[in-house]
Amino acid sequence: xxDVLVIGGGLAGWRAAEAAADAGAxxxxxxxxxxxxxxxxxxxxxxxxxxxxxRFAADTLASGRGACDPALVGTLAxxxxxxxxxxxxDRNPDGSLAxxxxxxxxxxxxxxxxxxxxxxxxxxxxxxxxxxxEATRDxxxxxxxxxxxxxxxxxxxxxxxxxxxxxLATGGWCGKYAFSDNPPDLQGxxxxxxxxxGAALRDMDxxxxxxxxxxxxxxxxxxxxxxxxxxxGATFRNRDGAEFLQDIHANKDSISRAIFxxxxxxxxxxxxxxxxxxxxxxxxxxxxATGVPAEVLRTRYADTVNRYGAAGVDITREPMxxxxxxxxxLGGVAVDSRxxxxxxxxxxxxxxxxxxxxxxxxxxxxxxxxxxxxxxLVFGRIAGREAxxxxx
Ligand SMILES: Cc1cc2nc3c(=O)[nH]c(=O)nc-3n(C[C@H](O)[C@H](O)[C@H](O)COP(=O)(O)OP(=O)(O)OC[C@H]3O[C@@H](n4cnc5c(N)ncnc54)[C@H](O)[C@@H]3O)c2cc1C
Numbered sequence: 001x002x003d004v005l006v007i008g009g010g011l012a013g014w015r016a017a018e019a020a021a022d023a024g025a026x027x028x029x030x031x032x033x034x035x036x037x038x039x040x041x042x043x044x045x046x047x048x049x050x051x052x053x054x055r056f057a058a059d060t061l062a063s064g065r066g067a068c069d070p071a072l073v074g075t076l077a078x079x080x081x082x083x084x085x086x087x088x089x090d091r092n093p094d095g096s097l098a099x100x101x102x103x104x105x106x107x108x109x110x111x112x113x114x115x116x117x118x119x120x121x122x123x124x125x126x127x128x129x130x131x132x133x134e135a136t137r138d139x140x141x142x143x144x145x146x147x148x149x150x151x152x153x154x155x156x157x158x159x160x161x162x163x164x165x166x167x168l169a170t171g172g173w174c175g176k177y178a179f180s181d182n183p184p185d186l187q188g189x190x191x192x193x194x195x196x197x198g199a200a201l202r203d204m205d206x207x208x209x210x211x212x213x214x215x216x217x218x219x220x221x222x223x224x225x226x227x228x229x230x231x232x233g234a235t236f237r238n239r240d241g242a243e244f245l246q247d248i249h250a251n252k253d254s255i256s257r258a259i260f261x262x263x264x265x266x267x268x269x270x271x272x273x274x275x276x277x278x279x280x281x282x283x284x285x286x287x288x289a290t291g292v293p294a295e296v297l298r299t300r301y302a303d304t305v306n307r308y309g310a311a312g313v314d315i316t317r318e319p320m321x322x323x324x325x326x327x328x329x330l331g332g333v334a335v336d337s338r339x340x341x342x343x344x345x346x347x348x349x350x351x352x353x354x355x356x357x358x359x360x361x362x363x364x365x366x367x368x369x370x371x372x373x374x375x376x377l378v379f380g381r382i383a384g385r386e387a388x389x390x391x392x
Contacts, residue, residue: 001162002028003391004384005152006133007140007190008169010035011118011373012356014125015380016167016387021132023388028161030154032139033185035171036328036357036372040118041226042110043373046077047084048099051107053077060371063104063251064364067203072362075337076371079378087121089113100228100300102369104251110228110370115303117373136161139185140170143193150351165387168194168341168354169380172329174207179281180326181213181224190358194333197352200344202360203331208367209256210327214320215271215284219311224327225287225304225320227252227369232300233291237319238267244285253366256324259285269321284323289315328367332360339383351390355383 004020006013009031021027046056057077061068089111090098099108113120139155143166152161170190174182195201212227214220236245236259244267245258262268268283289297294316297305308315333341333354340348356376363371 001149001164002026002134003163004028004165004167004387005030005150005161005163006167006169006384007143007152007193008035008171008356008358009033009135010037010169010171010356010376011040011121012037012358012376012380012383013167013169014122014129015377016169016353016355016384017133018125018129019381019384020167020388021129023385023392025388025391027133028163029133029135030138030140030152030161031135032137033183035186036182037122037376038119039181040373041115042100042102042112042370043083043117043377044102044105044109044368044370045080045084045097045111045374046109047081048097048108051109053081055106056080056109059104059106060363060368063366063368065366067206067364069361071337072335075382076362076375076378079382080374083374083377084111087113087117101231103227103230103255104366104368105370121377140189140193143197145197145351164391165351165353167339167383167387168333168352168358169356169383170358172332172357174326174329177326179213179222179323181210181222182326188329190354191332194341194352194354194358197341197349198343199341199349199352200334201332202334203365204360206330206360206365207326208252208328208330208363209324211252211255211259211324212287212320212322213325213327215281215323216321217311217313220307222325223307225322226301227255229289229292229301232296233293234287234289235291237286237288238262239269240267241286251366252369259324263323271321281323284321286319287322288319290317290319328363328372329357330360330363330365330367332358334361335359337382338386339379340386353383353387355379
């Protein structure tokens with residue numbers, strides 16, 4: 001029996017494990033795979049020029065199209081400020097934080113560590129926790145409660161792990177789609193576990209499409225191209241080479257819709273790869289970064305330049321063929337600001353907590369780029385602390 005069992009080994013899960021262990025709880029963590037977190041490039045911290053907690057919250061609420069939980073957004077915005085001092089973020093030559101402006105942010109707000117904050121933070125937490133958390137690679141196939149504890153049934157070993165409290169951090173369900181930038185371990189399992197224990201779900205029809213997921217060549221297919229390039233001179237072009245979306249302040253949802261509309265109107269660019277992609281789209285549009293100074297591409301977007309370069313495409317001179325793909329589950333398990341999982345009547349299910357993409361309510365119907373990374377760090381920590389406090 002452990003005090004706290006964390007299900008999920010992304011950043012929400014490891015952050016929760018760290019917080020629970022730091023609070024003195026015995027912690028077990030079961031994860032099926034790596035999830036989306038290693039791919040987090042950057043995340044939002046509202047400490048740049050002209051920015052504030054209030055502005056961050058207002059941008060998030062506006063992007064969510066009226067469907068965010070204002071209490072969760074308030075917690076996200078307030079708690080995010082502390083992240084500015086917690087990590088060795090990339091800095092400009094003058095010492096200020098190097099910030100990108102993601103879609104949906106009214107000011108530059110996105111910080112990173114070499115464009116790989118997800119992988120960096122995961123490695124850092126694992127190193128800090130070495131020996132203090134019992135981690136198991138397996139899939140939880142059922143979660144039940146009885147005799148004062150939760151029981152998690154594991155698929156591969158057939159074992160059952162007992163715990164006084166559980167943190168669900170199983171991510172979303174976009175791994176179900178054939179053309180997605182998510183790995184297949186993300187099937188919405190935690191949402192089903194929570195529902196079986198009586199949890200309320202919210203916004204289950206809400207998925208964020210990443211507008212710019214590489215469609216071809218096949219070596220880069222399914223990998224997203226970062227949309228902050230739009231603020232540096234990148235544009236969208238249809239099969240005739242005409243620019244069709246010039247509003248760089250548009251959100252991810254409106255950009256994806258504009259791309260789909262262009263394709264449906266017959267102005268999409270054929271993927272030219274036949275039917276090899278299951279239900280992957282057969283056409284996309286050009287994402288043309290040739291208007292971004294080559295030096296900016298080579299320094300700020302070196303990963304993309306190199307990845308395409310290895311696939312034979314020089315993005316400083318040629319456009320990228322992209323299409324929107326399911327990227328983030330926006331709906332999920334209903335929680336309060338303490339990450340307690342809620343029943344349909346709003347009361348918490350004792351001992352059950354959730355954080356990260358498995359939950360709904362933070363992003364409403366449309367997520368600001370960079371807000372998921374902030375979410376998992378902020379709410380992962382809260383969930384771990386709360387679970388440990390519940391057990392204590
Ligand atoms: C390519 C890509 C790039 C992204 N870049 C950014 C970015 O730059 N900034 C940003 O803010 N957001 C970004 N996002 C979104 C962000 O990555 C996710 O929202 C975030 O990582 C979710 O973290 P999580 O810990 O909740 O879930 P995940 O990191 O997805 O982890 C879920 C974990 O649960 C495990 N799991 C699932 N089911 C089970 C089960 N039944 N039993 C055991 N374990 C299970 C999984 O194997 C995994 O370990 C990106 C997403 C993608 C796909």
